[in-house]
Amino acid sequence: MVGVDNSLPTVSVITVTRNLIDEGRAEAIRAALEDVQEQGCAVLEHVIWDGASTDDTVKLLRELTAEIEARPNFVPIRFQSLLDKSLYDAMNRAVEISQGEYVVFLNSDDLLASPDCLQKAREEIGSNRPDFCFGRTFFVDEDGRKRLSRERKVHSILQRIPFCHNSMLIRREVFDRFGGHDLDFRIVADYDLVLRMLFAGCNYQMLSVPIAVFHPGGISADQRRTALEMTRSWRKNYAPFLVGRTYSDDEMLNWFRKGQLPLEFCVSLLFQCWDRPQLRRAALHSLMVTLRRKLQPWRTWDYFAE
Structure with a gap:
């Protein structure tokens, strides 16, 4: 492609679809495709995986692809x-057929934050080539207004994912090495993947450029179902650090409700991972959050009520 800087990482954008026509999302997918095209040579390809739609989604996507491919200097679409x-x-299988060094979902x-956000991300990554990196996200409120997320640090990861899945670029090789998303999870597989990468010692980079425009909702908006899956991911990833203690499902759901992790877990993780700065910072952050909230008995936290 004309204008490609071979010293910068290549990026594949991944979009998964199913029955968009029946869901009234034809214009949304058109906007998403055009948004990727605006990124120009910053994107190696746009991989679209459709889950065998039973409406006219496949026909629509083929028509839109043909329109785009009739233009000069288009971003290739792999459908x-x-x-x-x-x-x-679907995301895992789309990554399997992608060819970029990094993938972004x-x-x-949803949309990308600006026409040059992926080019700026590539420039920030440069020769660093982190295992994954992430930027901030524009969230669209019910009235259509956009608000930029706060700058979040990875050290809050033990309670919940501190950044949007759509604002994260993952090295394809790293994604493959971890087997992609764990299909035992239907809501928080992205969070589980980030936990697995961090506990395995993967390195990351925080980007200054916002990456995605996200419309909240869908299955992840169900706080209780999300919490139930998160407790399963915690059991899976935190087991070596629970110091022989067995916690009930209700106890672990309460961790989510209050935004607090057990002090003994935080201390265990802190000392067992002292030589791993990323986990040490995460353990210390969670320890301080729990201590601070325990010292404020007049206040209550209930993330189920959000």
């Missing part, structure tokens, strides 16, 4: 429509 097991299975009804 596949096959039955998959779930949203995260763009939902069919």
